[in-house]
Structures are given as structure tokens and as C-alpha cells.
Amino acid sequence: MRLQVEAISAGYGRVRVLHEISIAVDNQRVGLFGPNGHGKTTLLRTISGLIRPTAGRVIFDGKDITGRSPQSIVGEGLVHVPQGSTLLPRMTVLEALTLGAYSRRAWPRRRSTMEQVFSLFPRLAERRAQRCNTLSGGERQMAAIGAGLMGCPKLLMLDEPTLGLAPKLRAELAQAIHAIAATGVGLLVIDQDIDMLLGLCDRLYLIEQGRVALDVVDRSAIQHQDVLKRYFGSAA
């Protein structure tokens, strides 16, 4: 068991967003989906330590990481690539990638990791001296994921990696994510693109109103249409 989220409650100020939510990420690829504003991003932020949960536990690699600082969680190999892909607008791609290896675990290996990232995203190698805010949407997303990979993650959490991308780029990125998964890195992915999630993940959670509304363990057991209906139905 890599990541175990047990009955987490969290929110912002007095507003509670997550209500005793539990999910598990084993040696597999897990997808989160559901309507906007129902707590998917908050869940990732809580796991990565940006938000302190008011109740519940987060266990990673057998260690209780509840309430620990983001940097110590990154140090454990749990890396979160946030939504909104302009990570560090006024830094060059090279600088942003280098910073991705900031944690003590990843820093000494940064050169070899960067080679791997560049082979995964050759576009980044071309754009290495360019500032992040001058990149195209897809390139920014690659830079963000690349920076996440620079942290040598055991488990990578991606928040809407394909948001706002054209279908062609989306497919390209999905391919890259597959390639990452193939190297044995665990994945926890939020995305609106159900097709991509269905193609990528072994397990899907539907998150609604801060709770797990549906836990899809066996993909074949559920109709694609049902998922879509449920998803859009509740969103409307």
C-alpha cells in the first residue's frame, strides 16, 4: 500500500470542503474525477501538506505523514504537480526543472533525472533557456510534470494535466503520462477527460461534495455511459 487516506476532513477557514474522505492508492494508477469545486484539488493539497486536515490520517509508504510540512512529504517521494500550469512564470525551463530536484533526496541525482525528463519531453530540451511564461499551454504542462519528475517521486499526483489543451496535445501528454507510469512511478491523477482516465487508471474515484460518491475498482464492471451520466447529471 503506497498511499492510504483515512477519513480526512479539511477545508479553508470555517468552510469545510472534505468530509471524512478515504481513498487508497496501491501499486496502481488511480484517477479522481467529479464536478468542479467538490474537493478534488483540496484533497491533493491536503495529502501534500499544503492544508492541514482537521481530522483523519494520511499514511504514505507505511509512515503517518498527517500534518507534516510539504517539504518533508516531498522528501518522502510523494510529489504533487498542482493545477494551473504556470508554475514559475519568470524562470527558465532549466531553472524550473533544477528546482524540481530541490529535495535532498533528488538533488544529487538532478543531472541524470534531467536527462530522463528531456528524453520523455524532447520539447523541453529545445526550450530549456526559455522563460516559462513564454511557453505554450502544452509545454507549460510538460514543464510542470517534468519538474515533478525531477523530485524522483515514488508517487506522482497530477492535478488536471490536460486542462485547456487541444485534443492533439492532450493525446501527446496522455502518452507521456503512460510512459511515466510504465517506469513504475505511482500515479494519482485528477482530470476532466474521462476517456483518458479510463485508459490510464486501474481505479477511479468519483468525488462529490467532499465525499467519495463512487469507487470504481473494476473498470469493466461499469459502463462508460453510466459514469458520464452520473458525472454530468450531478454537475447540472
Add this chain to the structure above:
Amino acid sequence: MKKDWTRIGRIASIVVVLAVAAVAPLVLTGGVAQNLAVLSILYAVVASNWDLTLGYAGIFNFAHVAFFGIGSYVAAIATLQFGVPVWLDLILAVVVVVAVGGLVSALALRLRGIYVALVTFALTQLCVALINSAKDITGGPVGLIGVPDLEIRGFELGSEPHAYFYAAEVLLILSTIAMRWLATSHFGLSLVALRDYEAYAVARGIPARRQRVLAIMASSIPTSLAGCLYAHYLIVASPDVFSFSLTTLLLSMVLVGGAGTIYGPIVAAIVLTVGTEGLHQLGNIRYMIVAVLIVLTLRFLPGGLWSLWTLVPAIRRRRATRVPSPLAEEASS
């Protein structure tokens, strides 16, 4: 029933304030006490007016102290250089300062946040540079001395110990009524809305820049009058009214008293003026003590001295409906 009590309480407090105002100059007869009273009341006017723009409207307007200084210079220049009769210089000061205030704020409010602070601060510095350069009119860096006493039918205010005390009190009371009225009016609420939810307020049709410019102009009226009284009382106008140390002093009054309360800065003006003087035997160490107190207040009493009131449960309940202080806001959440 409850509302009646609130009303009775309000009337009672007005009566108490007026009684204290009437009696204080008769009780505090010593030269030291009277002088401190006049200074602290004038500072209270300046600080509480600053609170309208800084606390309620959330504008980093550092030119406020310049309004005070320009008021004092207008009084001195008008009476000494151009022989304008006393009292008329007060009207002149208001006109000049409101015009300057309007111009400065219209210019400065093109900017946002800290830039407003920096550019308004630069404008204050420009005042000093201009005063130093136009020596023939302003007296240059040494200022102008011999500003005549205010007089009413031949009665000179300076000849009677209580007179400036009462004059300052009248100004403070009128200014406070005006500021409270403004702050709780539709206009005041629009300022708060702009401060806290600008995008939303603008979307609802509140003209952001106009309201803010008006707020600055309104707050500059009593401030310029305080500057006038200050010049007549001290008999001098000198560039130290634009000094960083006076700006600091007044700013600490607003923040220590409690931004966004109007009353808080008044309390702090009196406490800080009297307090620093009370500690005079400590020499430089007293400034160190005041500095520490400022930091401690901001740390542990972010709503300022005025928020001590809210420790009384009955008032706290009533306060819930009021506009919160911007500093207190976060602490309570």
C-alpha cells in the same frame, strides 16, 4: 427593548463625552497638561481622519500628514506673507488642501497597493523639497515664525489658557461626528466594500476611484483645519510637520488605536502623546519602549486598543454588526 438600551447607551456616552470636553480644560489648568491636551487632540483629529482613508478605505495614503503640514503652511503664509486676516486663512487652508488632496489622490490612485504608499510618500517629500526651495515665501528649512494668534472680537486665543484647548476639542468633536457619519453611511460602506471585495463592488457599479478620491478629500478637510490650528497655536510653521518622525507617530496612533474604528486612533493619540511625555526622563529609551509597545500591540491586539472594548461581551455582540477592522479580521478567523 434592546434597541432602546443601545440608544440610551449612545445618548449617555455622548453626554459623558460632552461633559468631559466641557470640564477638562477647567480641570487641567497646568501649562504642561494644557499643552499636551491641545497637541494630543490635534493629533487625534489627524489620526482619526487618516483612519477613514487608511482603515476604512484601505488606501495606503501617506500624503495625509502632508495635508496637515500644508494646512499649517497655508495659515502661516497667508497671514504672514499676504496679510490675510486670521480665520480667513482657515477657509483658505481647507480650499488649498482639498484641492491638493483631490489632485494627489486622483494621480496616486492610478496606482495600486504599496505603490500608492510610495508615491504619496514621495509627494510628501516633494512638499519638503518645494518648501526648502521657495525660501522667500516659505522661509525655507527654518520655517516661518510669528503666526498671529486666532482672535474673536479682539480676544486672542493665546491669551487665555483654555482657549486653544476648547478650540481643538470643538474641532475634534465635529470631525469625529462627521467621520463616523461618513464611515457608517452608504458612502462609507461602499469604501469598505471596495477595500474587501473590490471586483465585486466594482461589478455592482461602485465607481472605485471616485469614491476613494472623495474619501481622501473628505478626510483632508478636518486635517487641514488641525494644521491651521497647529500653526496658530505653535506660532510657527516649519518643515518638520512633513518629517518622517511625525508621519511615524501619527501612523502608530492609527494602528495602535485600531484601524477602521475612528475612535481607536483618538484614544491612541492621547495615550501615546501623554505616555511619551510621561516617560521623558528615560531619554532615548522611551522611544525604544514605545517601539516595543507598537510591535506588541500589532502582534497581540491586532484590532488595536479600541478592540479592548470588544472584550466586554455585550459590546462584542453589538459589534458583530459593525464594520470590522482590517487588522482584526484575520485574527478572529
Add this chain to the structure above:
Amino acid sequence: MIENRPVHSRNTRRLSMLAAGAATVMACVATGAVPQAFAADKPEAAPTVASLTTCDTKDVKTIKVGILAPFSGGGMAADANDIGNAAMMAADELNAAGGICGKDARYKVTFEKGDTEGQRSDAVITAVRRLTADPDLHMIFAPYASTTNFEITLMAKAGMPYIISGGAEATKGIISKNPDGFPTVWSRVPDYGGYSTDLPPLINKNIEAGNLAVPAKTVYIIGSDDPYGTTIADGLKDSFTKAGWSVVGTETVPFQSVTDWRTQLAKIRELKPGMIVLTEWSPASDATFFNQFIEQPTDSLLFEQYAPVIPEFNEMTHNKANGVIFNMLGGAIDSRADTKDISKRFAEKFGAGGYFSVAGYTNMMVYALCINKGVDPADHLAMGKCIGSLDVDTPSGRLAFDPKTHLAMQGDDYMPTVFYQVVDNGGKAIVSPPAYAEQTFKQPYWMTTKPAAK
């Protein structure tokens, strides 16, 4: 005492000038002050601790003296502390000797400070109100308290004896309109007239005597915009012209705020004046001027107002300022034995003091003298009258006051304009008037023009 006061009239002034010889004529000819008669009636000898404390009285009373000064005003705090420390040193000595012998009691003195916080007007008025309200406080000394000296009207209203040691122009401006309205206010510094007039004739005289030489009689004058700096600069423009010099350039600078003189020096280096006069007198600014001047000196005599008198000037100029000329009015005359003695004791207690150190000591001794003459310290009007009528020798020269302006009298026989030149190893030597001179002018080392061999 009134009867003993010298007569003031234009006739006696002329007579005295005739008798005084060339040097005095030069010094007095255009001074604003009205020099009093001299020689015939000598001033009272300088009071000493012994002379003030020797009596049989046993009864002891304590009185307070206020020091009104910008104690928390950055660079000004040094002056404030100097005058305060020196007055306290004098008081300590008097107290230790049993107290000042007064009419029917011995008086011991304590002090109360009034901080004018960098000369901020509201702080001045607050400090004045507090000091004047103290029933045990009977005298206030100040180096300078405000930028305008407006506090002297408050002192007059409160009837408080006040001896101020700065801003003579401002004092004169306020008091001369109604001298009788200020019976308790006296300025221990004399009229600044001498600053404006005495320099050019003295330079001419020394050029003729072969002590100094300039490539041309041209002068560049930089003044500051405060009353002291402006008045002196304007006066010097006139008096240099009268003395046959041509003023090739002038500049006014804001007081105390110039940190870089290079652009100004660039103009000077183009004009190559025979003499440079700087009346912007703030020490930091003046030291910087010298440091940047000496980077690439022109062949010019250099006169700097006031600043070289402060003890750290030499350190600030890296001991290279020897040759710089300056003058002092109402300052302690360093060649006098009493000045040396006071300065030495002051330095032992507080470190080297500036202009206001001996001045502070003198203030206390002068005040004690009036008590010693039998004036009740609590009778402020009588005290004011006594001080105004004093004619006494002090470390700064003969002290008597002009009733029209309440300023100390200026002139070679009263408080002289004392000219100094900075000498090697950071000292300073009096070069004029001859009665006090320690050496003659020396040609500054940076000048290429040298005086003809004597």
C-alpha cells in the same frame, strides 16, 4: 550694577576704534553689533569655583536648571549632550565645594533635560512647557533648541531666564523688535556680523605680510540656505568685493543634505578660484567637501565655516585637512589657560567636546555668578536683569550684552572673531586676533602658489 555699565554711544565707539589700531579697525568696521567702551573699565574677572563657593553660609537650598536641546536628533545630539554635560560638570564642581554662595543660602544645582527631538516644533513647545512649569526650575540653557528660536517668545511669556547659544540672527530678529519684552532671554553668542566682514581683510593682510599667497584674488562662495549659512555667505560676497576680490561663482545648497560635492567641485576646477568659501556648516557635509576637494585640489585657499571645530573633523578628513581656515565667534578661545583647563577636564570625563562644551561650562558659571551677586534664583526677572548687565571675562572673551538685541557683544575687545587654521596631526591653532594668536597663517600644502620668501 546699572551704574557700572559701560555707556553705548557712537562717539565712544569711534574713539575706541581710533585707539585700537589697524587690526581692530578691520575687525570692527562693519560689524552689526555696537561695541561698547573698553579699556577704561575692565570686565569683572572670570568667576572660579573657589570665588563662587567661599562664604560662611551653611544653609543649603537646591535649585534646578533646565537644558533644552535636541537630545534625540541624530547628529545634533552631540551638541546637546556637550552643553548639558559641561554645565553639569560645572555644577558638580560647585556642588562639591558646598554649593554656590547666594544671598542667604548656598545653592546646589540639579538638572532637568528637555528634549526637542531633532528640533520638531511640537516637541520644543512640549519641553518648554514642562520645564517652565516646574516651580523649582529657575534657569534654562540651550545650545539651540528649534530651527527658528521661536521658543524665546515662550520663555519671555513664562518669564524664564534663558541663555541660548545658537542662531544669533534669529534671536536678533525676534528680540530687536521689542527688546524690553524679553527681559529674561539672553544670547551667549554674539552678533554674527564678524563672520561676514572679518575674513577678507584678514586674508589681504596676510597676503601682504607674505604669510599666504593666491594665484588670483578670485573667490567661489558656497552658502547653505539656513539663516546662519546664508547671512554669512551674503555678507562675505559684499566684503570680499569691497576688499578688492572678484566673486567668480556662488552657489546655494540645502542645509545638511549634500552628500556628494563632485559636480560642484567640477565647476570649481573649471574656474580655479584663488579662494573657496564654504558656509554650509554641517560637519558631515563639510568633511565630505574636503575629502572630495583634496582628491584633485585646486590652487585655492579653503575656508570652511564652523565644522572644523568639532573634534571628529580631523578623523573624518583622514587628518589631511591641515591648512583649512575657519573662524569662531563666541567659541572658547583655546589659547586661554582656563579654556585649556576646562577642555581637558571635560575630555577626561566625556571624551573630546565640541563648540558647546566650554560654552555649557561658561553658562553655568555665569549663572552662578549672578546668584553669587545676591540675586534670588526664584526671582526670574531680577535674574534676567543681572545677566543682561553682566560684564565679565569668560573663556570666550569678555561677555556683556547689547540691550538692543540681547546678543553678546562682538569685537576684538569683547568676543572676538577668532580665526583658526587646522594644523598637522589634527590640531587647530589660533592665527588671529594677534592677542590670542598661537601661530601665523601657513600656506596650505596642496597649493602650488607659494608665498615669496620672507
Add this chain to the structure above:
Amino acid sequence: MGAIIVSGLVSGALYALVAAGLSLIWGSLGVFNFAHGVLLMTGAYAAWWISSPDGLGLGLGIGIVGALAFMVVLGLVVYLLLVRPWIGKANAELAVIMTTIAGSIFLQNLILEIFGGRYKTIDQVVTGTVAIGGTTIQAQNLLVIILAPVLLIAMWLFLTRNRTGLAIRAVAQNQDAAQLFGIGVERIYIATFSVSAVLAGVAGILLGGLFNISPDMGTDPLLRAFVVVVFGGLGSLPGTILGAYAIGMIEAFSSYYIGIYWTPVVLFVVLIGVLVVRPTGLMGRPT
């Protein structure tokens, strides 16, 4: 002409050192450190006290090293006491303006209380004079002209090559993202304050050698740095440096051609003009 340019270069270099620290803190913490001028003054006093025979008398070398080490600690203290408690709170900008002003009042009076108001001088790092551009200047001036760009380049390299330096910039640009990279924001803030304080200390030591030391020596440089950061744009290091040299040159040319007397007015008119045309300074970004 040479003299004017040299004058502009010396002022520009000193302004750049002072303003860079101010801009760095604004960039990463979003607060304005009004105690920066007093930090400069304190650095000069520390160097004087350690080096001067009137203090510890350990010589200039140890004085400089000791003072800079002291500045690291002082930067930490200022951050912990005057800035950290308000970070992330509503109105932090205003509160920190006030707390750092309070801090500067405290330090200035403390120094006055300990060392008195008399002027002090630090030995010059280099002595003698050198001739450049048809004008002769003290060698210390040349040191300032050379050292400031060297330090600023070193700082630039630190910010673009070094792990901590990169982290400082990351925190300035996106705090959340920086945390997710495993950057300890707290430590970076401390580093930022220490770097800024060291720059102020260097400026103080250089100023102390060129001019003199007094408790209010930091006021003028702070006000000037103020103008510089507004002129060049807050939070932008290249903008700040450009602004510093531009202000230095404007001052120098204005005081030669228009006169020292009107230079402050000219400066403020230029500044206000720039802000009206470009509200975020020459190279600044909107806040």
C-alpha cells in the same frame, strides 16, 4: 563631464546595493522593510566597533567579516520579530511597514544610547587616490564603483545558479509551487532577509569609509532607495539596478546643470512622471 559621470556612478553603485536588498525582500515576501536604512547604519557601527581602537580594535578585516556575520544574525532577528508574525495575515503590508518602522526607531535609539551622537569614521578599505576619466578620486570610490557591480553580479549568479538562490526566486514567484518542490519557505525567508541585511551592511561599511557614521546615516540612503525601487520597479532586480544608476546619473547631471538646490525637486518630478506613465516603475510588474 568625467566628474559628473564618476559622481553618478558612485551614487548609483551605493543606491543599487541598498535598493537591491529592499527589492529582494519585496519580491519574495511582499513586504516593505522600512528598517533597511537602520540595518545599514547598524552594519557600519558593528564594523566600526570591532575594528576601531575605540572599540575592540581588531582591525578592519575582522571588522568587516564580523559585521557581515552580525548582519546575517540581525536579518534573522528582524525577520523573526518584526515580519514573520504578520506574514499571510490580512493587511500584512501595512502592519509590517509599521513594525519595521518601530524596529528602526528601536535600533536607532539603542545605537544612540550605546555609542552617543558623535560622528565616527571607519578606516577605508583602500587608501590613496586614483585618476579616471580626467578626474581624480579616492581609491575607496573606485572600490565602490567596482565592488557594487561585482556584488550584484554575484547576487545574480546566486539567484540563478545556487540551490538556495533559485529557491528564493521560486518563493517569490509562486509560494505554493515552491512548497510542492520541497522548499522550506520559512528558511528561504530567513535567507532572503539575511542576504538583504548583508547587502545593507556592505553599503554601510562603504558609506562609513567614504563619509562618516552617525545614528541617522541610514535615513538618506533609505529615502533614496525608496525612490530607486519605485523608479525601477519593485521586485525586479534588473529594474532596481537600472533605477539606481539612472537616479544616480540624474542627480549628478541635475546638480551640475540645474544646481544642487533644485535637484531633489527634479528627482521627485521625474519619479512622479515615471509613475504616471508607467505605474509599476520602469521594469516592475503589477502587484
